[in-house]
């Protein structure tokens with residue numbers, strides 16, 4: 001039968017100008033399905049870095065709402081539009097909440113509006129036609145002043161105003177709704193006292209009414225939507241180095257992130273001061289996005305929760321502070337309590353706390369990470385103690401253990417040997433490296449022992465310039481190198497059970513680390529080429545591995561062609577992923593061995609002539625997959641592989 005030739009008309013001009021690579025043959029053994037692929041194979045890694053939580057996913061628009069930053073008025077400035085006289089003082093006597101004791105006193109001589117303005121997180125993003133919920137804790141100190149709440153655009157235009165009055169002498173919550181008359185990504189909020197007298201104010205808050213699932217005080221809808229569209233099989237949280245803290249006192253403690261948000265004690269974010277070249281003195285953790293919200297988010301988007309707990313070690317790149325082994329009990333108890341919080345009945349001590357927050361049913365957590373990117377014997381000793389306690393009480397929970405920051409490092413080998421001897425369940429590997437590393441390591445897992453611990457490729461991202469370079473870009477070359485690497489993970493899905501790119505989110509005006517999967521400004525979320533690679537893998541996972549062989553690459557010719565294939569059992573669909581990371585087009589003759597009948601399918605191709613191409617807020621879809629119907633006429637067919645491309649082919653098959 002004549003092979004089907006599928007053409008890309010839009011690309012033919014470009015292709016015609018280039019010499020082609022030799023044609024290749026791709027043989028997919030549809031008659032030899034292999035191991036089952038973990039349904040949660042492709043996941044996401046979330047850390048509060050780059051203003052990912054406060055100023056990001058957590059939709060609060062007011063920075064330093066509780067005046068708890070070490071400089072209590074950071075993010076705020078005094079405002080007196082008509083040069084009225086007044087005073088602002090920061091106090092802590094008789095606070096509204098002793099966990100967050102600071103508040104401000106506004107006093108006015110009654111000569112006009114006087115008060116404070118909040119700059120938000122590099123501005124406040126407002127959308128015309130949408131509602132914004134303002135709230136404040138307040139008490140009257142003297143007189144009967146009113147409070148004017150105003151939104152101003154970046155250029156100083158008044159966008160809306162409301163008035164609150166009749167304040168009690170006790171702390172109470174006062175609320176109002178604002179409707180800005182214009183869209184503005186860089187607005188600010190003014191809180192102004194009018195009339196002679198004084199008011200104490202705390203917990204000044206502004207949220208869009210339209211949050212993810214319209215939850216009051218919830219998450220930013222566009223950011224969660226981008227995450228949900230990835231179809232992540234799991235969500236790892238809360239990091240990352242943030243789990244460890246630069247010292248143990250600043251480690252992430254999940255128990256401090258539960259209950260009413262006002263009770264959650266503010267903590268400095270380690271990314272506030274980690275990089276001298278990217279300081280973020282206004283970066284703190286309000287924990288408005290806490291562990292309950294993380295679990296709820298996982299449930300919303302159908303991702304398995306994968307929390308990581310501190311294992312008694314502060315960041316080894318920082319202080320390397322260790323909790324002595326004989327004092328590790330508290331840390332281990334925190335891990336045990338976390339399982340009860342997530343999975344225990346509502347009658348259990350920690351299950352009751354979950355129920356009190358509105359979720360009596362368990363969250364069905366199946367995995368737990370012990371430590372983040374730890375290494376050395378200090379880690380092994382601690383992991384062993386955690387594993388003993390957890391396996392005794394919760395043998396059904398799979399434990400993720402650490403193997404340090406870099407597979408080329410001797411510490412990685414050391415960790416693997418020790419963890420293998422301890423029969424660890426799943427080992428977390430990290431790699432931030434140049435694109436070449438990812439191309440060169442596409443076959444890395446072909447050589448892994450099949451019966452040892454499984455692999456979680458828990459953090460990786462191709463770095464276009466160098467690790468930690470501020471010039472790193474989310475360009476097509478990096479995305480293709482990751483796609484090539486992921487074909488290797490998929491072909492070895494019996495060993496590699498999970499993978500997640502890192503980091504997930506970054507604010508364009510407030511990042512510390514680059515590259516990142518998604519970039520945000522105050523209104524929108526930008527999807528990178530790397531995101532599209534992740535999404536194509538997750539949405540086209542399949543249930544079983546199919547052996548695939550690439551042949552006919554003449555010696556000496558570049559071999560940057562990669563393939564993997566899976567079978568979707570329910571729909572009887574063969575899924576084939578092909579990467580052509582060369583600058584030359586090629587043609588693949590695909591042979592679906594063991595298939596006699598083919599039916600309708602689709603073809604998704606992401607490509608660009610320019611390997612350095614990136615998406616931007618101005619051209620968000622410059623590098624994105626294009627989908628077309630694809631129906632081969634037989635089980636052997638031809639397909640074009642454009643230069644610099646990642647293609648996913650889906651073909652229905654029958655016997």
Ligand code: AHR
Pocket residue numbers: 047049239240241242372373405459502503513
């Ligand atoms: O993803 C950024 C950082 O890289 C993570 O916090 C850490 O685990 C790794 O070193």
